[in-house]
Amino acid sequence: MTLHPDTATARHALPSYLDPNRLGPWGIFLQQVDRVTPYLGSLARWVETLKRPKRILVVDVPIHMDDGTIAHFEGYRVQHNTSRGPGKGGVRFHQDVTLSEVMALAAWMSIKNAAVNVPFGGAKGGVRVDPKQLSLGELERMTRRYTSEIGLIIGPTKDIPAPDVNTNERVMAWMMDTYSMNVGETVTGVVTGKPISLGGSLGRREATGRGVFTVGAEAARRIGLDIAGARLAVQGFGNVGGIAAKLFAEAGARVVAVQDHGGCVYREAGLDVPALLDHVKRHGGVAGFEGAEALDRDQFWDVPCDVLIPAALEQQITRENAHRVTARLIIEGANGPTTPDADDILRERGVLVVPDVVANAGGVIVSYFEWVQDFSSYFWSEEEINERLIRIMKGALNAVWQVAEDKGVSLRTATFIVACERILRARDLRGLYP
Numbered sequence: 001m002t003l004h005p006d007t008a009t010a011r012h013a014l015p016s017y018l019d020p021n022r023l024g025p026w027g028i029f030l031q032q033v034d035r036v037t038p039y040l041g042s043l044a045r046w047v048e049t050l051k052r053p054k055r056i057l058v059v060d061v062p063i064h065m066d067d068g069t070i071a072h073f074e075g076y077r078v079q080h081n082t083s084r085g086p087g088k089g090g091v092r093f094h095q096d097v098t099l100s101e102v103m104a105l106a107a108w109m110s111i112k113n114a115a116v117n118v119p120f121g122g123a124k125g126g127v128r129v130d131p132k133q134l135s136l137g138e139l140e141r142m143t144r145r146y147t148s149e150i151g152l153i154i155g156p157t158k159d160i161p162a163p164d165v166n167t168n169e170r171v172m173a174w175m176m177d178t179y180s181m182n183v184g185e186t187v188t189g190v191v192t193g194k195p196i197s198l199g200g201s202l203g204r205r206e207a208t209g210r211g212v213f214t215v216g217a218e219a220a221r222r223i224g225l226d227i228a229g230a231r232l233a234v235q236g237f238g239n240v241g242g243i244a245a246k247l248f249a250e251a252g253a254r255v256v257a258v259q260d261h262g263g264c265v266y267r268e269a270g271l272d273v274p275a276l277l278d279h280v281k282r283h284g285g286v287a288g289f290e291g292a293e294a295l296d297r298d299q300f301w302d303v304p305c306d307v308l309i310p311a312a313l314e315q316q317i318t319r320e321n322a323h324r325v326t327a328r329l330i331i332e333g334a335n336g337p338t339t340p341d342a343d344d345i346l347r348e349r350g351v352l353v354v355p356d357v358v359a360n361a362g363g364v365i366v367s368y369f370e371w372v373q374d375f376s377s378y379f380w381s382e383e384e385i386n387e388r389l390i391r392i393m394k395g396a397l398n399a400v401w402q403v404a405e406d407k408g409v410s411l412r413t414a415t416f417i418v419a420c421e422r423i424l425r426a427r428d429l430r431g432l433y434p
């Protein structure tokens with residue numbers, strides 16, 4: 001029987017929410033997959049797997065507000081790929097979260113987990129809410145209802161959430177408790193990034209920043225850039241940017257500029273990073289920090305620097321500002337901060353980009369350690385954790401560096417080659433069910 005042409009086309013048509021022509025993070029991920037496909041050999045027959053998330057759950061999250069009204073928030077959990085193991089990825093609370101963004105973040109988790117070879121697939125979650133507008137009680141109710149709603153598909157062997165933008169240890173404790181209440185037993189391994197006293201891991205809070213520092217210092221060494229005295233500009237001064245800046249400063253770098261959601265501060269001789277961290281803790285952002293010049297937020301991109309660390313949100317380095325970047329080295333602390341157009345411009349200009357899927361993998365590596373420790377109920381020392389983290393991060397960077405040199409491609413494409421081969425080989429070996 002021959003199919004009607006329309007039926008044949010429809011059979012391969014992507015669902016509307018996967019439309020590659022739509023701009024946004026998911027469109028960027030699809031472009032990244034297209035770039036790597038020619039290098040995948042016979043595994044390329046499975047590449048469509050990567051272009052379609054395995055499972056998408058959109059949930060309504062209604063809660064009682066303190067003033068007696070009822071508010072509804074939109075929540076998501078996306079499991080992009082589970083060929084290599086359970087889904088793993090953070091939960092983001094942000095007013096601009098979209099399904100496209102969560103899909104892309106889940107996909108980047110699949111790539112990242114495969115790139116550093118931890119036995120997880122990729123997942124991500126989010127709620128479209130500005131948590132700064134909620135009281136503590138409202139935040140807790142929202143977290144618990146969201147956890148119950150996605151409880152259908154998460155679990156320690158199914159999909160394990162973790163912190164991301166605007167979520168932290170306290171939120172993870174509520175998530176763990178809610179899941180445990182619903183299943184009738186304490187299940188510490190359902191989330192990572194928990195407080196130490198609830199089965200969290202030493203070193204988890206600092207892990208992503210430490211990983212950014214580890215691969216950043218190694219990449220700098222490889223291009224002959226001395227970290228001692230190097231000028232650093234950091235966008236985003238939360239968990240990732242704040243810790244990375246602190247470690248670079250301790251290694252002798254000068255953190256000359258920091259931009260966050262509310263401002264930008266600059267000091268040519270180097271900012272006092274511990275004092276700035278303290279200021280952010282007290283005031284919620286870098287704006288108003290004394291002992292630094294205040295810049296317009298947009299001036300951040302023109303600041304003379306050697307190393308740039310985007311550690312805030314996606315799509316920050318674009319074709320509009322990529323020409324303005326003065327750094328020789330970009331270490332992506334955030335997920336998806338550089339668009340493919342900007343990648344090309346930076347490569348032409350000789351700027352080395354250490355991609356997110358390697359650079360910020362420290363968090364998920366120590367999350368993996370936390371999950372293993374929870375299963376065995378045996379906890380490791382911080383020295384052991386940091387030593388294993390550094391070994392895996394350096395090993396992953398060295399491996400993708402070699403592929404980049406051998407194939408003459410960017411570090412990002414090299415990382416996608418390594419990761420997609422691992423994911424699609426697993427897919428191929430497992431075969432299709434039924």
Ligand code: NAD
Nearest residue numbers: 165166208236237238239240260261311312334335360363
């Ligand atoms: P965080 O909430 O601790 O900090 C976010 C920072 O970004 C804050 O300083 C905030 O002011 C700043 N920011 C927000 N909007 C901004 C804007 N429009 N312009 C400039 N700055 C802005 O979050 P985090 O955990 O540090 O995460 C930061 C990035 O790192 C995210 O892309 C996240 O996905 C990624 N990441 C986090 C982890 C982790 O373990 N926390 C792991 C891997 C990747």
